[in-house]
Amino acid sequence: MVPENPDSRRTTVLFVCLGNICRSPLAEGVFTHLVREAGLADRFTVDSAGTGAWHVGEPPDARASMVASQHGVELLSRARQITGRDLERFDWVIAMDRENLRNIERMAETIDARARIHLLREFDRDRDSDEVPDPYYGDVRSFETVYGIVHRSCEALLERLLSTA
Numbered sequence: 001m002v003p004e005n006p007d008s009r010r011t012t013v014l015f016v017c018l019g020n021i022c023r024s025p026l027a028e029g030v031f032t033h034l035v036r037e038a039g040l041a042d043r044f045t046v047d048s049a050g051t052g053a054w055h056v057g058e059p060p061d062a063r064a065s066m067v068a069s070q071h072g073v074e075l076l077s078r079a080r081q082i083t084g085r086d087l088e089r090f091d092w093v094i095a096m097d098r099e100n101l102r103n104i105e106r107m108a109e110t111i112d113a114r115a116r117i118h119l120l121r122e123f124d125r126d127r128d129s130d131e132v133p134d135p136y137y138g139d140v141r142s143f144e145t146v147y148g149i150v151h152r153s154c155e156a157l158l159e160r161l162l163s164t165a
Contacts, residue, residue: 052084
């Protein structure tokens with residue numbers, strides 16, 4: 001969660017998917033891992049949320065946690081729903097797909113949103129789509145595929161954020 005009075009030197013990033021149990025907690029975990037590996041944990045605040053409320057309070061999907069763990073990434077978040085306040089407090093809000101992007105943009109129209117709103121795959125140099133596929137109805141291989149997409153995209157996002165800092 002973003003602190004009430006965040007340090008202005010910190011860049012705040014919120015990853016958003018539908019239920020906040022698969023893609024966005026995976027992106028939150030991967031990005032946090034990359035930031036820590038780079039020795040930049042003091043420069044970023046990272047969180048995730050969902051546009052839907054179905055899974056509020058639940059841990060990440062067990063398959064997402066297993067795949068992340070196999071790559072040395074911990075998923076520690078609990079599902080929550082995005083709020084208008086998030087769009088006022090975060091610098092970057094990163095959606096996993098176009099449907100969630102549209103929902104976030106509609107929410108942003110009704111408030112004084114300061115967040116830059118993007119799709120995660122905008123930063124993926126090897127993209128074949130602009131969406132991170134939802135692995136929820138797939139098997140572990142689907143989660144492994146999504147992990148690869150998220151990892152590549154988060155690496156490029158971190159490079160972008162560091163180059164604009």
